[in-house]
Amino acid sequence: MKYFESRLKANFDNIEDIKEKIEFCERLGIKNIILEPTISLNTIPLDIKENLKEVTNINLYYRINLKPNNLTTFKKKIKNYNKFSDILSVETSDKEIQIHAARDSRVDIISFSEHDILKSLTPGVISLIKQNNSFIEFSLAPIMENNKSFQSKNFRNTYRFLQLARKLNVNYIISGNFYDLYDYRHPRAMISICHSLLGIPLLKAKAAFNENVQLLLNRAKQRQDENLIEDGVRLIGGK
Amino acid sequence: MINLVRTERQRYILFKIIGEDVTNLNNKEFLKSIWNSIWSYFGMKEANKIGLWLLELDLEEKFGILRCSHNTKEVMISALSLIKEINGKRIILSPVKTSGTIKTIKNIKNSVIR
Numbered sequence: 520m521k522y523f524e525s526r527l528k529a530n531f532d533n534i535e536d537i538k539e540k541i542e543f544c545e546r547l548g549i550k551n552i553i554l555e556p557t558i559s560l561n562t563i564p565l566d567i568k569e570n571l572k573e574v575t576n577i578n579l580y581y582r583i584n585l586k587p588n589n590l591t592t593f594k595k596k597i598k599n600y601n602k603f604s605d606i607l608s609v610e611t612s613d614k615e616i617q618i619h620a621a622r623d624s625r626v627d628i629i630s631f632s633e634h635d636i637l638k639s640l641t642p643g644v645i646s647l648i649k650q651n652n653s654f655i656e657f658s659l660a661p662i663m664e665n666n667k668s669f670q671s672k673n674f675r676n677t678y679r680f681l682q683l684a685r686k687l688n689v690n691y692i693i694s695g696n697f698y699d700l701y702d703y704r705h706p707r708a709m710i711s712i713c714h715s716l717l718g719i720p721l722l723k724a725k726a727a728f729n730e731n732v733q734l735l736l737n738r739a740k741q742r743q744d745e746n747l748i749e750d751g752v753r754l755i756g757g758k
Numbered sequence: 759m760i761n762l763v764r765t766e767r768q769r770y771i772l773f774k775i776i777g778e779d780v781t782n783l784n785n786k787e788f789l790k791s792i793w794n795s796i797w798s799y800f801g802m803k804e805a806n807k808i809g810l811w812l813l814e815l816d817l818e819e820k821f822g823i824l825r826c827s828h829n830t831k832e833v834m835i836s837a838l839s840l841i842k843e844i845n846g847k848r849i850i851l852s853p854v855k856t857s858g859t860i861k862t863i864k865n866i867k868n869s870v871i872r
Binding site: 546547548663665667701702703704705707708709711712714715716721 | 774776798799800832833835836838839840842848849850852853854
């Protein structure tokens with residue numbers, strides 16, 4: 520089955536760094552990866568995409584993550600992403616930006632990967648994300664913490680907010696988002712962790728690593744379609 | 759004669775060992791760290807249901823096979839995945855495949871190694 524590692528950060532200035540990470544993922548048996556540049560890039564250069572396509576058999580997808588400091592910066596940055604072909608995510612603890620991002624159809628994911636950002640998730644933001652058919656992202660990186668005390672706190676917070684998202688029936692994806700090579704895990708292993716330790720039913724956990732990610736990729740693809748006015752409304756024929 | 763006590767079903771898990779220097783490790787150290795992981799993340803409630811048995815550990819080919827009860831397969835995979843180091847050596851125990859019979863898991867192991 521097609522399971523996705525939905526967030527793999529890599530330094531796009533250093534192609535060897537990306538290759539090393541991809542090679543490690545191959546050793547783990549991961550088949551689909553969504554790469555994210557750690558450096559500030561407006562778009563992913565085509566030559567890098569072509570270059571990486573030749574290196575590996577893994578299906579590679581790309582995303583850009585925005586971390587705006589205030590609302591003005593967010594509004595300024597988002598102007599560059601009309602008809603953006605890759606996935607666009609926003610990661611911030613600022614509630615005002617979260618609300619604007621949740622309303623904006625250009626934003627695909629509101630990310631709550633970091634443990635301090637996770638605490639800022641509210642039912643109001645979830646409701647807006649749901650209306651816009653976009654996605655919430657949770658990450659398992661905080662639970663790989665070495666310090667047992669922090670690890671248990673992170674488990675507790677991830678559990679709380681994942682259950683909140685499940686209760687409100689919003690679209691969500693779960694990613695690894697690991698920093699260290701030796702923290703990387705196969706998505707199937709992460710599904711087991713979600714099921715046994717975070718209380719998500721097995722099928723729902725599998726959907727967060729597979730079907731929901733495919734829906735997300737389709738959403739980004741549909742943006743390129745000029746005949747698609749909005750979700751469910753499409754121009755057919757007529758010149 | 760009808761056997762009234764139904765035998766518990768088993769699952770065999772094939773896992774890959776990814777690490778820098780693993781050839782010096784032994785079965786005992788592996789089992790100890792797997793049990794540690796089970797105990798710290800799941801406690802006695804789950805640990806007593808697992809029925810863990812390390813069947814094979816091939817440090818040259820970097821593969822291992824273990825057996826557990828079929829109800830605790832997900833617990834076992836989680837516990838394996840949450841191991842980060844053994845004896846101070848950074849390591850990943852990545853589950854590759856699960857099967858209900860030893861024959862199938864050995865066939866899968868042979869095909870994966872090839």
